[in-house]
Amino acid sequence: MKGFANRDLLVIAILSGIGGVMSTYIGYLGNLLNNLLGVPFGAGQFVAGLHVFWLALGAGLVGRPGAASLTGLLKGTVELLTGSTHGAAIVLVSLVQGIVLDVVLYLAGHGSFGYALGGGMAAASNVIVFQILYFSGAPWGYLLFISVLALISGVLFAGSFARGVLDLIRVVQPTRLSTRRAPRRRSLVLTSVLLVLFSAGALYYFSQVYQPPWKGPECRVEGAVDNPISFQLSRFASQETTITAELKGQVTYVAPQEYTGVPIKAVLAEARPRAGAETLRVVAADGYEVGFPLADVLLDDEMILIEEDDSLRLVAAKYAGGYWVRQVSRLVIE
Template sequence: MSKYYFETRDLVIIAIISALGGVSSTYIGYLGNLVNRFLGVPFGAGQFLAGLHIFWITLGYGLTKKRGTGVMIGVLKALVELFSGGKLGVFILVLSGTQGFLIDLVFLLLRKRNFISYIMAGGIATGANVLIFQMFFAPYNAMTLFFLISCIAFFSGIIFAGYFSFSVLEILEGKEKKYGLKKAITIGFATLLLFGGIYYYTEIYTTGEKISVSGNCENPYDFTYEDLKSFEKTVKTEMIGEYKYEEEKEYEGIPLLDILEKSIPKGDKIEVIGNDGYSVIFDLEKLNDDIILTHERRLIAKGFDGSYWVQDVVEIKIE
């Protein structure tokens, strides 16, 4: 018997699972944004896929079957996200570490590693995602919406972090029937995610930091933040959405009017398009110097509803 709690095999599994989980986080966020876009809402509905973030933690726990695996994968996965440019910054360590701790705690309390323990661990850890955000950022100022989003996240955890990870483990351990509907569905879904990930990282993620200015203008062009950094200014504002709120703070960015001026616009409307396809339209005459684009490619639309604050801007189209 090894004198170390985690053997070499366990550490290798934890490292691989953490790396895969960290790298896939951006892709999962992209899928969540697609769900929002499909349903016609700026945020929230994408929590249906939040369980995919926790899938890696429950899968890793199932492969090692050792307490503490959840916390280790949660923290290491967060470090991968942090150093690969994750938008949550160091907060991701708190979020993912807590989720990993909850996975360990549920398995400890339920003792048995069976189907019920997996779906409970997945559901609770994923549902906690919304609660943690509410505690630190208070993004939902309507309790009904907070409860609804929490339920969506919980059931996402049951499906993706619980049922899906349990099914994958049964296949990996040879417990699943050689031929069966459950096995076919699990492999089919995993294959779909794999090819979706390949498409995302080859066709979408690799677009880089350039933003395109196009449409009804004399001088369409592409630019990076550094190209127009000399126009940078600071804006202090709060984000007020119908159901979402961000406290007042200072943002640094390039005024949208300065970006448009270089293109010599001929139209009277501006469409700002995010990497996930979400877009908003402004009347050109209503724009002001306090609408800026940050280094993270987020549109800060002071004076406009929170739904106009577009993430990951990739194109500005003049109509």
């Protein structure tokens, strides 16, 4: 902080003030976009980059590491004190945006690439912060979509547009601003580091996490078994069976109909439950789970796993609807 001249602090203060004022207008634009597209939320993220625009200007005009974070903190505080509809959360959101932008600009330099990457990532960070605070249950696919919208907005408004305005300011010289630019020697290093990191991330994701849609859903059998397995239904295709079952839930009712799938007992036979095991827990991808007496399951011909909506579903004909677990991901023997 000692490195900031009075003029730098004034630039940051003034940009934070305008940013605080403009946040109302940007929120209004976001709501208009939502209304235009007929969605309750999400489309407004297309103007998220405008919130980061002021931070990018602060970083560019001051040219010192920490300028974007300071602008973010002050802008968030101004928004809080002038009655932002997000309350104290806006300080956190704005500060995180500033830190992200500072880090990227420090590593990537103040070139077009640095502003585009930093602006995009900073704008997208608001989705992550709000997800942590309020939207913990939202699916990652949806959050990714919204983040991409914010990222594009950040690249356009906080990256390209802010860079253009900075160039314009350097030409017009409305004030005797420092025209320092952060050294660019780090750009190549950062690009290489990011390339390696992204490549490693992509490699890990596609090799360990990602399941192509044509591969089909997988399930694991684990716990007290001699042969823990990870399987797809196609592995037990020869043992497929068709049963007729009726779903009687507390609320939902599905009339008797035929279901074709693999008996759970066939899967468990391959996994070989250990002597003394008593319970089968069927666990869904979202954490929902139910338990069955293992001895009953091993004799049950009408408890099968079927493929439904690109995931596995348990059909338990002899049990109530709450036991028909969707998105089955694990069978745990205990």
